[in-house]
Amino acid sequence: MTAKLIDGKATAARLNALLATKVAEFKSQTGVSPHLAAVLVGDDPASAVYVRNKQRSCASAGMLSSLHQLGSATTQSELLDLIAALNADASVHGILVQLPLPKQIDETTVLDAVTPLKDVDCFHPENVGLMVQGRPRFLPCTPAGCQYLITESGFETAGKHAVVIGRSEIVGKPMALMLVQKGRGADATVTIAHSRTKNLAEISRQADLLIAAVGRPNTVTADMVKPGACVIDVGTNRVDGKLVGDVDFAAVLEIAGAITPVPGGVGPMTIAMLMENTLTAARLQTES
Ligand SMILES: NC(=O)C1=CN([C@@H]2O[C@H](COP(=O)(O)OP(=O)(O)OC[C@H]3O[C@@H](n4cnc5c(N)ncnc54)[C@H](OP(=O)(O)O)[C@@H]3O)[C@@H](O)[C@H]2O)C=CC1
Ligand SMILES: Nc1nc(=O)c2c([nH]1)NC[C@@H]1CN(c3ccc(C(=O)N[C@@H](CCC(=O)O)C(=O)O)cc3)C=[N+]21
Ligand SMILES: [Mg+2]
Numbered sequence: 001m002t003a004k005l006i007d008g009k010a011t012a013a014r015l016n017a018l019l020a021t022k023v024a025e026f027k028s029q030t031g032v033s034p035h036l037a038a039v040l041v042g043d044d045p046a047s048a049v050y051v052r053n054k055q056r057s058c059a060s061a062g063m064l065s066s067l068h069q070l071g072s073a074t075t076q077s078e079l080l081d082l083i084a085a086l087n088a089d090a091s092v093h094g095i096l097v098q099l100p101l102p103k104q105i106d107e108t109t110v111l112d113a114v115t116p117l118k119d120v121d122c123f124h125p126e127n128v129g130l131m132v133q134g135r136p137r138f139l140p141c142t143p144a145g146c147q148y149l150i151t152e153s154g155f156e157t158a159g160k161h162a163v164v165i166g167r168s169e170i171v172g173k174p175m176a177l178m179l180v181q182k183g184r185g186a187d188a189t190v191t192i193a194h195s196r197t198k199n200l201a202e203i204s205r206q207a208d209l210l211i212a213a214v215g216r217p218n219t220v221t222a223d224m225v226k227p228g229a230c231v232i233d234v235g236t237n238r239v240d241g242k243l244v245g246d247v248d249f250a251a252v253l254e255i256a257g258a259i260t261p262v263p264g265g266v267g268p269m270t271i272a273m274l275m276e277n278t279l280t281a282a283r284l285q286t287e288s
Pocket of ligand 1: 142165166167168169170171172193194195196197200213214215216219234235236237266267268270
């Protein structure tokens with residue numbers, strides 16, 4: 001059996017086209033153009049690529065974007081000053097601080113400084129708390145992109161065993177907490193695995209839905225996958241200049257029921273969800 005491919009690139013393109021019509025309608029009703037401000041500190045080439053992709057997506061959705069680039073020697077207080085200025089700028093609706101940040105800067109302090117209504121990554125504790133309580137203001141972009149692909153592929157999550165490998169604040173933890181909520185694309189029985197987990201293969205083999213968010217190639221091998229499982233590969237790893245996920249794709253393709261490729265899976269969906277959140281942020285900050 002060969003797994004069905006879940007095409008994140010095509011799904012994201014459809015969502016982006018739909019978003020463009022929603023943005024046009026919002027602009028004609030309010031006269032306001034949704035605006036995402038991206039903050040890029042340092043000279044990490046991968047970060048520069050992602051930020052450029054986000055700006056391109058803003059343009060194609062009819063939204064404004066601005067890039068605030070700071071040098072790798074930027075101090076935390078300089079960065080906090082920039083965030084304060086963006087928080088106070090009524091023409092800016094969403095603020096994205098691209099991670100990772102240079103070593104001299106404490107990520108939590110900086111992310112907490114983004115005003116919650118402009119927190120389109122859904123990293124602020126107020127927004128994480130609202131999501132966990134089942135009354136989200138924003139959904140975290142990568143988990144929301146995964147959930148959308150799972151639902152759209154026709155996989156019924158209710159009552160199923162979902163195993164999330166990874167417990168980061170950006171992917172694994174919010175993904176698990178979304179899958180355990182009540183409602184569509186959720187109601188799963190969730191296990192969270194991480195680097196201290198014992199017998200990972202035994203646990204992952206029990207997964208009807210397996211989500212890998214580790215950052216290490218070939219973490220999920222064919223023997224770790226239940227036949228017919230839905231496998232979502234969040235990993236984005238560069239190996240010999242090539243982009244690969246966390247899943248041994250060729251081998252797992254023969255076992256799984258459905259699988260996301262890398263590239264062309266979760267990555268484009270993350271950006272589509274960021275665009276959705278930017279429109280949501282503009283709505284929340286605009287009188288109607
Ligand atoms: N496509 C997209 O849109 C996005 C892709 N990514 C990619 O997803 C991957 C994960 O990102 P992120 O969550 O930020 O990474 P982190 O490094 O923050 O987290 C990785 C997680 O994996 C766990 N882990 C590490 N090694 C193992 C192992 N051998 N077995 C089981 N668990 C393990 C860690 O455990 P512990 O907590 O114990 O350290 C940690 O919880 C990366 O490749 C990243 O590039 C990230 C964001 C968006
Ligand atoms: N504040 C913040 N928010 C983030 O959401 C965030 C971040 N920082 N730092 C880095 C990670 C990583 N991330 C990706 C987004 C898109 C692709 C993506 O579109 N990938 C394409 C390929 C792109 C390529 O070729 O390099 C794909 O998988 O098809 C990948 C990874 C968001 N992140
Ligand atoms: Mg740091």
